[in-house]
Amino acid sequence: xxxxxxxxDYIILGTGIQESILASALARNNKTVLHxxxxxxxxxxxxxxxxxxxxxxxxxxxxxxxxxKQSTTTNDINKFYDSYHDIDIKILSGYDIPDNEPEITxxxxxxxxxIAEEFLKQTQTSVEKDxxxxxxxxxxxxxxxxxSLLPKMAYSRGPFIDLLIKADLGNYLEFRSMExxxxxxNDVFENVPCTKEDVFNSKQIKVIEKRKLMKFxxxxxxxxxxxxxxxxxxxxxxxxxxxxxxLNPELQQVILQAINDSEEGLEDATTxxxxxxxxxxxxxxxxxxxxxxxxxxxxxxxxxSQAFCRSCAVYGGVYMLDQKIxxxxxxxxxxxxxxxxKFTGDHLISSIDYLQDQSNIEITDYHKxxxxxxxxxKKNIDxxxxxxxxxxxxxxKNRIMLIQQxxxxxxxxxxxxxxxxxxxxxxxxKEEIKNVIQQLFEDKNxxxxxxxxxxxEGENNENIKKDEEANDNNNKNDDDDDDDDEEEEEEEEEEExxxxxxxxxxxxxxxxxxxxxxxxxxxxxxxxxIDDMLPGISMETPVENALSIFRQLHxxxxxxxxxxxxxxxxxxxxxxxxxxxxxxxxxxxxEAVEEQTQ
Amino acid sequence: MSFSGRNDAAASNMKPIQVKxxxxxxxxxxxxxxxxxxxxxxxxxxKEPTIGAAFLTQRCKLDDRIIKxxxxxxxxxxxxxxxxxxxxRNAQAAVIVYDITKPASLEKxxxxxxxxxxxxxxxxxxxxxGNKIDLAxxxxxxxxxxxxxxxxxxxxxxxxxxxxxxxxIEVFTELAKKIPYExxxxxxxxxxxxxxxxxxxxxxxxxxDNNNQENGQCNC
Numbered sequence: 001x002x003x004x005x006x007x008x009d010y011i012i013l014g015t016g017i018q019e020s021i022l023a024s025a026l027a028r029n030n031k032t033v034l035h036x037x038x039x040x041x042x043x044x045x046x047x048x049x050x051x052x053x054x055x056x057x058x059x060x061x062x063x064x065x066x067x068x069k070q071s072t073t074t075n076d077i078n079k080f081y082d083s084y085h086d087i088d089i090k091i092l093s094g095y096d097i098p099d100n101e102p103e104i105t106x107x108x109x110x111x112x113x114x115i116a117e118e119f120l121k122q123t124q125t126s127v128e129k130d131x132x133x134x135x136x137x138x139x140x141x142x143x144x145x146x147x148s149l150l151p152k153m154a155y156s157r158g159p160f161i162d163l164l165i166k167a168d169l170g171n172y173l174e175f176r177s178m179e180x181x182x183x184x185x186n187d188v189f190e191n192v193p194c195t196k197e198d199v200f201n202s203k204q205i206k207v208i209e210k211r212k213l214m215k216f217x218x219x220x221x222x223x224x225x226x227x228x229x230x231x232x233x234x235x236x237x238x239x240x241x242x243x244x245x246x247l248n249p250e251l252q253q254v255i256l257q258a259i260n261d262s263e264e265g266l267e268d269a270t271t272x273x274x275x276x277x278x279x280x281x282x283x284x285x286x287x288x289x290x291x292x293x294x295x296x297x298x299x300x301x302x303x304x305s306q307a308f309c310r311s312c313a314v315y316g317g318v319y320m321l322d323q324k325i326x327x328x329x330x331x332x333x334x335x336x337x338x339x340x341x342k343f344t345g346d347h348l349i350s351s352i353d354y355l356q357d358q359s360n361i362e363i364t365d366y367h368k369x370x371x372x373x374x375x376x377x378k379k380n381i382d383x384x385x386x387x388x389x390x391x392x393x394x395x396x397k398n399r400i401m402l403i404q405q406x407x408x409x410x411x412x413x414x415x416x417x418x419x420x421x422x423x424x425x426x427x428x429x430k431e432e433i434k435n436v437i438q439q440l441f442e443d444k445n446x447x448x449x450x451x452x453x454x455x456x457e458g459e460n461n462e463n464i465k466k467d468e469e470a471n472d473n474n475n476k477n478d479d480d481d482d483d484d485d486e487e488e489e490e491e492e493e494e495e496e497x498x499x500x501x502x503x504x505x506x507x508x509x510x511x512x513x514x515x516x517x518x519x520x521x522x523x524x525x526x527x528x529x530i531d532d533m534l535p536g537i538s539m540e541t542p543v544e545n546a547l548s549i550f551r552q553l554h555x556x557x558x559x560x561x562x563x564x565x566x567x568x569x570x571x572x573x574x575x576x577x578x579x580x581x582x583x584x585x586x587x588x589x590x591e592a593v594e595e596q597t598q
Numbered sequence: 599m600s601f602s603g604r605n606d607a608a609a610s611n612m613k614p615i616q617v618k619x620x621x622x623x624x625x626x627x628x629x630x631x632x633x634x635x636x637x638x639x640x641x642x643x644x645k646e647p648t649i650g651a652a653f654l655t656q657r658c659k660l661d662d663r664i665i666k667x668x669x670x671x672x673x674x675x676x677x678x679x680x681x682x683x684x685x686x687r688n689a690q691a692a693v694i695v696y697d698i699t700k701p702a703s704l705e706k707x708x709x710x711x712x713x714x715x716x717x718x719x720x721x722x723x724x725x726x727x728g729n730k731i732d733l734a735x736x737x738x739x740x741x742x743x744x745x746x747x748x749x750x751x752x753x754x755x756x757x758x759x760x761x762x763x764x765x766x767i768e769v770f771t772e773l774a775k776k777i778p779y780e781x782x783x784x785x786x787x788x789x790x791x792x793x794x795x796x797x798x799x800x801x802x803x804x805x806x807d808n809n810n811q812e813n814g815q816c817n818c
Binding site: 174316 | 675
C-alpha cells in the first residue's frame, strides 16, 4: 500500500455542504486535502438517514440531552449531537397487528427489528404491540427512506446550479421539480399562484386583483432597472411597499409569506431585501417546469455533500469518516490533528461542530418536526411546500413552513410521505407545531371506522357528497370567475374527509450556530470556521458563503473549475476513439464464448 | 458464427442500456488498472493512485443489446472505509478485486462482499477477480480457495492480469450476461427512468447545459 501523506495544505473537519464544496474546490486547484468527519455518515448537520438510522439518531439525541442535563462532559471534540434538544416522539396508535408474523431469517431485517424494539423501550413508557407492529412495517423498507435533518431545495437559476454544472457534478445528482406551493388560508391550503398561467387560471383571485398582481410581478422582474419607483421605500418595510399596489390582504400574504426562500418570511424585511428575495424566486420560474425550485433526490443535503466529496477524492482528497478526534492543536504554525492517525496541516477549515471554544457563538433555535405519513397533504401532489402564515391555526404567532417529500423524491417507499415542519423557536413555537400536527394529521388508526367503511361503503360515499355540497356553498363567494375546475374541487373535499395518518411524529429543537463577529473569523488567517446552515428552503446562501470563503483563501484563482474540465474532455475523446476497437473485441469475445457453449 | 449485418444495424439503432458498475477492493490491488485495460486497452506500471477520473464508460455489444458500462472508481475513498452511500446506489454490477500475491487482500474482498449485501441493490451481480496472475510465481492465494468462496457466495470468479490483459474482457462480458436487463428496463420505465426524458418533472442538469450527444449520462 502506498504511503499516506501526513501533511496537508488543508485539513477540513466536517462534511457538511459548505465544507464539501470547499474541499472539492481546493482539490481541483491542486491543494492537498484531508477531509475528516467525526460521524459515520456524510453531510454533518445536513445528513439524511434511512429509517433505522433515524431511530438511532433519535435515541442518541435523547441520551445526549439527558447527559447534558446532568452536565457530564464528554471529551469528544465532535459536538454534532449538541445542537439537537427536547425531542418528543409520538407513534400512531391502533395500528393493525398482523395475525401471524412471517418468520424473518435475513440478518439485516432481524437487526432492524431489534432496533425498533429498543427504540420503543427507550422512548415510550411501554412496548405496545400496535406500535411495534407499525415500526416493524416501516423498517421493512428501511433503505428506501432518506430522512433529512435539513431538507433543502435549489433555485433552478442561481449560484448552486451554476456551481454544479461548472464542477461537472450533474452525473452524480438527480433532481425533480418541486410541484406546488400552498398557503394556509381559511382552514385550507390554497395553491400559491406565481406564474402568469397560475394567476390567470386561479379561481381564488378576482380579475381586478389578477391585473394588480401581474403588474407587481412584472415590476419585480425588472425592479433593478426601476430603482426610482421604490427609492423612498427602500429601507422601509416591504409590507408597506406592497400595500401601494393595492392588492387584497390574501395576495399580500402570498407575497410576504410564500413567494420567497427566507427562513421567516418577509414580514420584517425592508423593501430592498424583500424585492431581492421575490426576484430570486421569480427569476427561477420556467426553467424546469412550472416551479422555481428543484428538489435533490435521495434526501438532499447529504447527497450534495457526497457528490462534492467524491469530486474532491477524485482529485486526490483523502477521506476519513467516523473519526474520534483526540486532540487538535495549533503549534509551530501548523495544525496538529490526532485521530485514527496523526496529521499536520497548514490550514484548518472546521465546521462549527468541531469548534473547541464555543464561547463566541450566537445561537438561533428552530423548532422542527419530522412526520412520516400514509398520504400527501394534497391529493396526487408529492414534492411540495406549505406555508402557514401567522394567525391561521390556533392563533399561531410564527410563520410555519412545511416541506413534503415522498416516493417522487426517492425519499420514501411508495405511498409514504415525509413532512418536515420548521419554525423559529419562541415561547409558543413548540405548542404551535403541535397544533399544526393535530390540525393536519390523524394520530390514531381508527379501526372501528375502517370496519364501518367496509360495511357501508355506499352510504359513506353519500355522506362525502353531502359534505361536498356544504363546502361548495361555502366556497361560492370565491367562485365567480371560473367554473370549469369542479373536478379539482371535489378532490379537495375528499381529502378533507380523512387526514393523513402520522405514523411517527418527532418534534425537536435545533440550534443554528454562528460566530458572533467577523473579526474572530479572521483572527488567524489559517483558520476558517463554517457556520451552520439556516433552515430556509433554498441552497443559495450557503453556496455563496462557501464560494466567498474560497475567494478569500485563494484570491489568485479566478475560475475554480476551469482547467480540469478540459482535461476531462480530452479523456472523453480519447475514450471514444478507443471505444470502437474495444467493441469489436468484445463482440469477437462473445462469439468465442457462444461457440464454446454450443 | 458471426454477427450478421442485420443485427448490427438493429443494435446501432438501439439506445444503449446503462449499467452502473462499481469497483471495490483494497488499495493497490489494481482496480483502476483493470478498468484502464478494459476501457482503453492500456496499462501503466507503478500507476499513481487514482486521480482525476470520476468514472469511465465503455460500451459492449451483447447479443442484440448495447450495454454501456458506467464504471465508478473508488477514488481512494475505500481506504478508511469512507465510501459514500451514493457509490453503491443503483449499482447493477460490482467487480471486487484482490491480489493473488496478498492473502490479506482476499480477506478484505470478503468484507466488501458483506458491505455490498448490506448497502447495495439486492440483485447486484458481483464478480470476484484475483488480479496479478502475471506474478503467479509469488502466488499466495490458491485458485481453489478463492473459487470455493466465490461459489459459496454466488459470485462470478476470475483470475486475471491487468498487465497482460488476460481474462479482463471476460470479466466484463460474463458480468454483462448475468445482469437482469428486463428488470432494469422495467425500472427505467417506472419511476427511476434515467434523467433526460424529463417526464414527471425529473430534471437533468447535464442535458440542460451540454446538448452534444454522448455526455456521461446517455438518454437511455
